[in-house]
Amino acid sequence: MDGIVLKVVYAILSLLLIFNYGMLVIGVTAKIVARAHGRIGPPFYQPYIDLLKSISMRTSVHHGVMFWLGPVFRLTGGIGLYMLIPAVYGSQWLQNFSFSGDLILVIYFIFFGMLGMALGAGESGHPFSAMGIMRGLAHTTASEVPFALAIIAVAAQYHTLSISDIVAAQQGGIGHWTLMTNPLATLAGMLAYLGMMMHSPFDLHMAPQEIPVGPVTEYNSSYLALMQSNRSIFASAKLILFMNLFFGGATSIPEMVVKTFLIFFFCVFVGVVFPRFRVEQSVRWFFKLPTMIGVLAVVIYAVHG
């Protein structure tokens, strides 16, 4: 019983860590992007302000049970996802609940929050919500393809689907990272990652000009707060996942912070440079280069046996 209690305590601590880390990353990024645009930009703690503002809203409306449950699903999805990924290799308190399943579980659990969120937004009845969801879903199917291929290639490379084992196999210097040992898979994975982070040029689900903020159009007050919290956790969880898969994982919290920040910056840079795609453009783009690379990565292992 002690083991369980200890695990729960660790998990809560781990969650707090990642939540704040996520908030800061988002804030810092906004600042950097603003500077790149030549603006002063918001302070780096702006996400906290936004969150507090949402929570303390006096008006709060909702459209029904599913609308109400949407954010719950969303945040559960984010927290759950993080809980399934070992954040720091070798650290006991940052192992989370990764013993409950392997990589397959993780990638399928990503959909949990998305689905719940989509359902909640759907009940709002706002056409922009539905449109945003349609775009998001369509785009996701495309970006998942190279991602899945990359994961398959990684699994084939290490003969395991356990994230801990994959990280373990990459220990011992940069030369052992998947980045070096399996560059094709890494490339496919990182291109997919651009899509999965849903930043520009793949921010079509919330395209400010056409369907202002998309799915969350109707969300307000505490509902929005839940989503904002999720945003930080979910994004961080994904960053950690990619770090674990391709960049050797992390053996300490600073290492994790540095690596994930750099990974995040990859997508921020791309986003600053490229304008937004249309749905069919984004879908087709993923089916071309990234998928081809992914297929190549997989075929190498299929042929090798």
Place this chain on the structure above:
Amino acid sequence: MILGVALVLIGFWGLISRKNMIKMILGLAIAETGLQLIMVTIGYIDGRTAPILDGAVNTLLAVRQVVDPVPQALVLTAIVIGVAVNALMLTFVIRLYQKKQSLNISDYKDLKW
């Protein structure tokens, strides 16, 4: 025999070349006649007499004196049947003529495919 075969062939020719239904029936009748001729020929044995047990034939030696009686019996039956069929066909032609005032077989193509 050859005559019979020739008649059969002529009959067939008539059947497939004449458009007139009565002529077609005649073609069939000719072919039948030819066939009957062949049948009789087959039963015929040189130097023997008709298989009728009268004064001309010794009852006991009949088997050696008369031609084979079986084909002759068959011919008789065949003739009867042939006549019956031909008669029936002609009736049909009459009825058909009453309906459509034509004897041309090509005019009765309502049923096809």
Place this chain on the structure above:
Amino acid sequence: MVAPIYIPVVALGVSFLLPLFDRFGKKTVNGLFLLTLTFFAAAALRWLSYFSVANSPVIHVFTAGFAPPLSINLQVGLEEALLLAAVNVLALAGAVYLLDHLNAAGTKARVLFLLFTLGMNGLVMTRDIFNLFVFLEITSIAAYALIGLDLKLHSLAAGFKYMIAGSLASIFLLFGIILLYQASGTLNIDGMIAANLSAGNNPLIQGAIFMLFLSFFIEMKQFPANGWALDVYQAAHPGVAAMISAGSSGAIFFALYKIFPLAGDSWYLTAAISGSATFVASNWMALRQKQATRLLGYSSVGQMGLLLAVLGFSFYYRQPHTAYGYILAALFFNHFFAKAGLYWIAGIIKKDKTASWAVLLQNPLLLFFFGLFVLALIGFPPFAGFWGKWALMMNLGGERAWYAISFLLLGSLLEAVYYLRWLGQAVRGEPEKEPLPATDVPQLTVTGLFALISLAVGIWLGGSLLPKDFWTYAFPVILAAVVFLFDGFSVYLRVSASLVVMTFLGYYLYPTAQGISFYFAFIFILGGMLMLMASLYKKERSAGFYPLLILMFSSLAVLTVADTLLGFFMSWELMTVSSYLLILRGRKSREPALLYVLFSLGGALAMLAGFAVLQAVRPGAEYWAELAHAGDYAVIIYFLISLAFLVKVAALGWHIWAPDAYAEAEDDLTAMLSAILSKAGIWGLLLLAVFMGAPLWHSLSLSTVLGWLGTLTAFFATLYAIFQEDAKRLLAWSSIGQVGYIVMGVAMMSHLGWLAALWHTLNHFLFKGLLFLAIAGVIHRTGTRNMYEMGGLIKRMPFTFFSVLIGIIALSGVPPLTGFGGKWLLYEALIEKGWYLQAGVAFFASTIAFLYCYRLIHAIFLGIPKPDQLQVREAPFRILFPQYILIAFIFVFSLKPAWLLKPLSAMVAPYFTPTLGWQGDTAVSSLGYWNGTVMMILVVFIFALVLLNLLWMSRGSKKVKPFNIVYAAEKPDRPQTTHYAWHFFAPYQRAMRPLLKPLVRHFWQGVGEWTATGGSVLRRIYNGNGQSYAMLILLFAIILFALTAGA
């Protein structure tokens, strides 16, 4: 017992007497007429009962007191007695049927009918070849006259053409007889056979034999010398056509059967070729035929071809009286009763066009008979045609007669096409406004009598072929019959009765089914019972619904314990026909049901061919287990048998029936089809894999092919699903795709792969049953299937919404529900197997699945409601209840996957070394691990925490109505128009356009189109001109000559 000689004597006597009795009035004449025919029938039946005792001596009658060859002799043995009984019963029934028609033409018509009967009897009994000729002529002349009796232009013209053909045939016949007489010196058939004439190479004798059989082949209406027959069948009074098609054709066939030993070897093969060609060609040409009686004519001609072909094969393979006797009898009697019955029905309803036969709907009894006859002719069990077809194929397989097998199967598929189309037109055609002509009771009675005889003969023949486990295989039919007794009572009683018989079946099969077969039996029986309960949501169910359901479920269940090939095939066909008839009940399901049954039938015939090929390797193979010894033929056998299963699982390429059939079937039936029926194919594939493994074609394993097929099915079906507007079509495509995953699992031939397949089998049953039932409830309340015509129903139907929600979560494989278990097993298995690319495609497909899942739930339940649906009520409790049982199962297996996974692992263990281990509740594969229990607890825990948090934070939150959405400060005038549902994934559709071409559908459409067109071009040879027909006869003579000389 009556001496056979009395038949001709009485017939002739009464024929002469009848005109004399004319003055006593119509009733006396009819009385005497029917009395005579009754006497014949009674005498024949008496003989039959006499010969049914084994080794009864054959009855011989010698005329004029001499033994043959000096006299004409008649013979009645078992075979003759069978024929005589059939012919005389037909004559009596036909006379009853035709009585009014005959009366209208006066006494002479009845005399003709008697002579016709006499001719048929004589053909069967006589052993003298010239006498045979005489009887043939008597029959023919009587037939000519009977045809022309009504003096209609068409009948006369047809009769005239018939007479030309008949005269030609009789010329040839006589020619042949006289030459044979010359050669053998006898007219007695037995004497001629004993003389073994065909052995010598004497050209005269060969010529004689040629003439003789040419004549008989013409009488057997061989292609292309059979145009006259078609005209006769079309134009003659249907009662007369029935007599000719069943009666005189049958008698002539028997006469041919008698003299066939005279023909030499070259003729045996020729008969087989000519008969097969006739069978295929006439069924092919019939495809575009719209005239009911002419269609029956094509079919009759085809059946004669089939009989001749079988006769040819039986002699060719030197087995005339052993196995082939059974086949001939089965095929003959099947045709005999069914064809007569169909002509009679045609005469009763008096509709020329097959499309107008929907008029039958006004008389359910007649429709029932029609259905029985059609199913009999297509060869569905338990009719005689089925057993005949089976035995024929097994024998031909044993002889490695591949061409014969393929041609005959092709012919019977073509025959099925038009018969089933016709059945569809009758059941689901445009309802006719004109009332059905008043039905004549005697006519209906004889038709019904023949339907019953047909059924009885079939069951009797089946009994002799199914010695082992007869009762197991008979159960489905018996149980259906039991439930049929309850038709007409309240729905509750019918469902209760159905549940009772299903329980009984489960109890009966329980000891037999083990391992995987138990698992499938469990799904089929308990799943079926659950669905039966759900069917209660509609108060009204027309007759036949529950019996057919029971037939479908119980034959499915029997499939799981069928260890013999025949038992399996029979249950498979029963399942196919019952599901077809069920689908046909949908309001617009004529075309979809036809497509379904044709594909299924094609698959079943391929399976039959596969079993036949096995006979070549393992003569007399009866059991599934013998497939393991297929040797060199393994690849082709595997391929052929798997076709049947691939059709049932709607694998890519054979899937085009599925979306329409699922969409148009009744709503709760669709649930059964998708959740339960599609698993039959999976069961079959598993069986095949168990016994045959994965045969190698060169170096390519067939299971790899199967794996790719499953993968692509999963992908394309899922892709199509997202663009559907119709909820049921969407789920239909989804079903196809999901079953594709199961096929992948089976194809992997590994422990994990099969676990994935089995897990997904149950899981798909659970969530797809759930979804289809939920949607059925929605359709029941809203009256539409189009999703964009709904919206916002979550407020009106919250329980149904919850069902759908659970359904889509389980479907999409999102943890923590059961769906994920299937995904996890599948990917672990795929990666373990090294099928990386397939894994990638499968993953892609499963992400696409989110699209349609979301679309389904969003378009129906979320968004803005339609104004006219604001008052819609929740679905009936009777359909919700089974859904919640399914949900309960989903939750149990989500929380404790081990409860299902461990037994499954044990089931698969006999076939593959287990690669799945356990650490507590954690399933450990060679690659990864998964603990469903912890996952479930974790998610529920986090969910609860977040929920409580939000509850606290959002206290005081106000609920707003769906209609007060506002954007850009404007409230839309008609908010329902902003429900974003129609064409939901339009951009995605643009992106995916290159993949969306319906190539498969086009391919099959092309096949159908070209086949039908080819047939309709070919049938132009029958240009209606009697002279051309005569030329075709002569042409046929030349072809036949070439064939016999060549052989």
